[in-house]
Amino acid sequence: MTANIEAAISALSHLDIDTKPASLKARSRDFFWYSPVLKDRLDHVMADFAVSPKSEAEVIEVLKVCYAHDVPVTARGTGTGNYGQAMPLAGGCVLHLNQMNAIKDISPGRLVVEPGALLKDIDAATKAHSGQELRMFSSTWATATIGGFIAGGSGGVGSVHWGALRDVGNIIRLRVVTMEEEPQIIEITGEDLHRVSHAYGTNGIITELEIPLAAAYDWEELFVTFDDFEEALRYSYDLASCDGLLLKLVTLFEPPIAHDYFQRVKPHVTPEKTVLALMVAPQSMPGFETHLAHWSGEVIYRKGHTDWPRDPGLIFEYGWNHTTLRALKVDPSITYLQVGIGTEDPVGRALRLREEFSPEVLLHIEVTRQNGKVGFGSLSLVKFTTEERLDEIVRIHEAMGAPNFNPHRYTLEEGGRQSVDARQLEFKRQADPKGLLNPGKMIAWDDPDWTYDRMYAWPGMTKAAE
Ligand code: FAD
Known part of the structure; x- marks a missing residue:
């Protein structure tokens, strides 16, 4: 199967199409460079052209043309994913959904929206319309799209209350276009949502989403410090x-993360302090203060009440993967892991991980609801030395019962539980029979017998120039 790129470009030339190398390069990348492993493997990846559809009808047209000419298609929101999810490994077409950003309907508890709408624009619109907001968002709220969040993200700010995106009820409906000779439009609800949510656009293009909303608040934003790491862990739980x-x-940073990497917090903490970043609903502040009085934690910053010479900005832009970004800016040798600590004795497990790895690996705990229970995950900061050592650190975590959602891999399976998602695979067979959607990201499609004993290297990847 050889892609006829020229024929596809010619057939789509009446659309908003981009073939300029400089902008194509930018549209072919995401935040894969957080990982030295992915930086090494994917730096050269480049699409042949990008197209920005303005409507679902144009999405259908692009998919139909690309299907006819065997051209791979990789969907893109704004490319803030971390694992090369939005990178076109085989070249071909980047389907950039930035112009499909209409907010179609807001009603009590729900929103209907096009995939290219930015999370921050959604919150502004729903707040102005009826005092509502998204239940959860990635900490890239200011720059990421709702389609990219659902297709590539997992949860974020709000997950301490609402759980993960995959949890039942956090997505209501997705409308998806298939990659066939005659693309179909499929409305997906219920169990079937697992087919396309967090599937990296490998088995359909999302053209509309229905998402639940929550009441909006002017969230109180705080930094709280503790002298004792274990007490801080117990407190956050x-x-x-x-x-x-x-x-x-509820985010916790092992010392000295806040001191060493948060430049505007640094003047207010010592390297020994454990720091928590919190968002609390205003009506919960009296209860929050009553609860804190039983602990030795100290509020060092409360937005609107504390006058720091340099404003720290949005508090959630210290948590989730913004922690890694801040650390990387100070020390380019930092990378990270995504560690499941779970709900069974998370404090004890976190302490054991610290004992094993600190200071080579520093815990950055995100407290979340996991199947109705409070649990910990850690986007741990890692002082990178070699790929072999990084793999060893992952293996030791797993031997200690802390699974890794490995951010140094570009496939769905290796970034997840290293197992085939049969629902996603089955839907890909139906919705993308030629395997043209975001090729190289689903191992089960390419090599069902893969044993996960080493990093998967997709054979179809366009080779880097020697
Ligand atoms: P992109 O990166 O453009 O795409 C993500 C994936 O979705 C790709 O596989 C793409 O092909 C696919 N896709 C995009 N649009 C569609 C569509 N319409 N149909 C089908 N497939 C589609 N992630 C979290 O989950 N939580 C966090 O808190 C978080 N924090 C982050 C912080 C930083 C500093 C960075 C760099 C990343 C973070 N991420 C986080 C990862 C990423 O920012 C989010 O997942 C984000 O929501 C992705 O949105 P995007 O528009 O950038 O998607």
Whole structure:
């Protein structure tokens, strides 16, 4: 199967199409460079052209033409993913959904929206319309799209209350266009949502989403410090377990993360301090203060009340993967892991991980609801030395019962639980029979017998120039 790029470009020339090398290069990349492993493998990846459809009808037209000419198609929101999810490994077409950004309907508890709408624009519109907001968002709220979040993300700010994106109820409906000779439009609900959510656009292009909303608040933003790391861990678990308090963010940074990497926080903490970043609903502040009085933690910053010479900005832009970004800016040798710590004795497990790895690996705990229970995940910061050592660190975590959602891999399976998602694979057989959607990202499609004993290297990847 050889792609006829020229024929596809010619057939789509009446659309908003881009073939300029400089902008194509930018549209072919995401935040893959967070990983030295992916930086090494994917740096050269480049599409042949990009097209920005303005409507679902144009999406259908692009998919039909690319199907006819065997051209791979990789969907793109704004390319803030971290694992090369939006990178066109085989070249071909980047389907850039930035112009499909209409907010179509807002009603009590729900929103209908096109995939290219930015998370921050959605929140502004729903707040102005009826005092509502997204239940959860990636910390790239200011720059990421809702389609990219659903197809490539997992959860974020709000997950301490609402759980992960994959949890039942956090997506209501997706409308998807298939990659066939005659593309179909499929409305997906219920169990079937698992087919396309977090599938990296490998088995359909999302053209409309229906998402639940929550009441919007002017969230209180705080930094709290502790002298004792274990007490801070216990506090964060206990705080998130208070059913009467409404929280949007509970993030904990092992020392010296806040001191060493958060430049505007640094003047206010010593290297020994454990720091928490919190978002608390205003009506929960009295309860929050009552609860904190039982602990030795100290509020060092409360937005609107504390006058720091340099404003720290949005508090959630210290959490989730923004922690890694801040650390990378100070020390380019930092990379990260995504570690499942779970809900069974998370404090004890976190302490054991710290004992094993600190300071080579520093815990950055995100407290989340996991199947109705409070649990920990860690986007741990890693001082990178070699790929072999990084793999060894992952293996030791797993031997300690802390699974890794490996951010140094570009396939769905290796970034997940290293197992085939039969629902995603089955839907790909139906929706993308030629395997043209985001090729190289689903191992089960390419090599069902893969044993996960080493990093998967997709044979179809366009080779880097020697
Ligand atoms: P892109 O990166 O453009 O795309 C993501 C994936 O979705 C790609 O595989 C793409 O092909 C696919 N896709 C995009 N649009 C469609 C569509 N319409 N149909 C089908 N497939 C589509 N992630 C989190 O989950 N939580 C976080 O808190 C978080 N924090 C981050 C912080 C930083 C600093 C960075 C760099 C990344 C972070 N991420 C986080 C990862 C990423 O930013 C989010 O997942 C984000 O929501 C992705 O949106 P995007 O528009 O950039 O998607």
